[in-house]
Amino acid sequence: MxxxxxxxxxxxxSFGQGESxxxxxxxxxxxxxxxxxxxxxxxxxSGKSTLMxxxxxxxxxxxxxxxxxxxxxFNMLPDELASLRRDFFGFIFQRYHLLGHLNAxxxxxxxxxxxxxxxxxxxxxxxxxxxILGLGDKTENKPSQLSGGQQQRIAIARALCAQTKIILFDExxxxxxxxxxxxxxxxxxxLAKESNITMVVxxxxxxxxxxxxxxxxxxxxxxxxxxxxxxxxxxxxxNPRLKDFxxxxx
Numbered sequence: 444m445x446x447x448x449x450x451x452x453x454x455x456x457s458f459g460q461g462e463s464x465x466x467x468x469x470x471x472x473x474x475x476x477x478x479x480x481x482x483x484x485x486x487x488x489s490g491k492s493t494l495m496x497x498x499x500x501x502x503x504x505x506x507x508x509x510x511x512x513x514x515x516x517f518n519m520l521p522d523e524l525a526s527l528r529r530d531f532f533g534f535i536f537q538r539y540h541l542l543g544h545l546n547a548x549x550x551x552x553x554x555x556x557x558x559x560x561x562x563x564x565x566x567x568x569x570x571x572x573x574x575i576l577g578l579g580d581k582t583e584n585k586p587s588q589l590s591g592g593q594q595q596r597i598a599i600a601r602a603l604c605a606q607t608k609i610i611l612f613d614e615x616x617x618x619x620x621x622x623x624x625x626x627x628x629x630x631x632x633x634l635a636k637e638s639n640i641t642m643v644v645x646x647x648x649x650x651x652x653x654x655x656x657x658x659x660x661x662x663x664x665x666x667x668x669x670x671x672x673x674x675x676x677x678x679x680x681x682n683p684r685l686k687d688f689x690x691x692x693x
Contacts, residue, residue: 445476448609448641449498454507456493456665467493468504469665477608480635480642482652482673485662486688491645492613494662498643499611500528512608529558533602533610537618539594541586547573547597548582554605565604572600576630592623596630603640610634612644624648631655649692653677661685 456468467490475481485491496502497509500516503524509516511531516524533554541550548569555565573579576596586594595615602610612631616624628651634640635655646652652659652673659676661669661684669682677693680686 445478447474448477448512449473449475449643450508450510451498452508454494454497454504454509456490456497456502457505466505467665468497471507471665471667473660473667475609475641475643477641478639479657480644480655482656482659483643483645483662484647484649484652484659484688489662490665491662495611495613495643495645499532499534500524529554529605529607531608533605533607535595535598535602535610535612535615537614539586539591539598541594541597541601543586546583546585547578547589550586550597551600551604554601554607558605560605568606569600569604572603573597576600577626590623591619592626595619595623595627599627599630599634603634609641609643612642612646614645614647616646616648647692649677649689661688663688 451471451473454468454471455466457464457466459465471494483491483494493502497504500511503516511527514527516527519527542553548566551569551572552565555568570582573582576599578593578596578600581589581593589597615631616627619627628648631651632655635642656673658670659673660667661682663684669676669680669685677689680689
């Protein structure tokens with residue numbers, strides 16, 4: 444039986460107060476098991492990134508309960524949440540967030556430094572990861588000397604270097620040129636097929652979701668409108684909003 448890593452129950456999230464209060468997530472229920480790759484798709488403004496921020500403990504829900512590997516996050520202090528975030532999650536965002544004054548190898552090591560990994564171990568690991576991701580000859584390059592696709596691959600290596608349990612991808616290809624999108628997708632596909640890392644991916648790349656996800660979720664209007672295996676999700680969508688969405692993107 445698969446181990447439950449993430450368990451969200453009736454998650455609601457509001458911004459603002461009084462008359463200006465807006466609820467953007469309306470009762471999200473979601474369980475993610477160890478080793479799963481869950482793809483999240485949906486239109487802009489549907490609540491995908493807000494949900495990812497809550498999953499990654501970058502934000503807290505207004506209502507509901509959220510457990511990470513059995514740890515209840517509801518009453519955690521900020522320092523406790525930060526520790527949980529560091530130990531469990533690696534993040535890859537639309538923008539790479541690399542440190543401009545550090546070279547590729549130094550950037551990859553940043554989370555491992557904060558997690559207390561020894562110098563020799565983290566250097567060895569970072570070199571190996573850069574080689575795996577096709578950047579073995581770029582270890583000394585600064586971000587400004589690298590293409591967008593190369594920088595995003597370094598961001599992926601950085602997330603892997605800390606050896607966290609879960610990697611969260613928030614539209615990792617959306618800021619890339621069309622010709623560099625595939626090189627990043629190829630790395631993600633390789634990770635999904637050759638490792639047992641749990642991955643949650645917000646994406647508009649339907650081919651990627653279809654090929655490698657274990658489950659696909661459709662979020663619209665702050666709710667999970669439909670979820671299924673990729674085969675059923677794309678071949679037999681049930682929700683009218685999902686049918687309309689897929690008709691526009693496929």
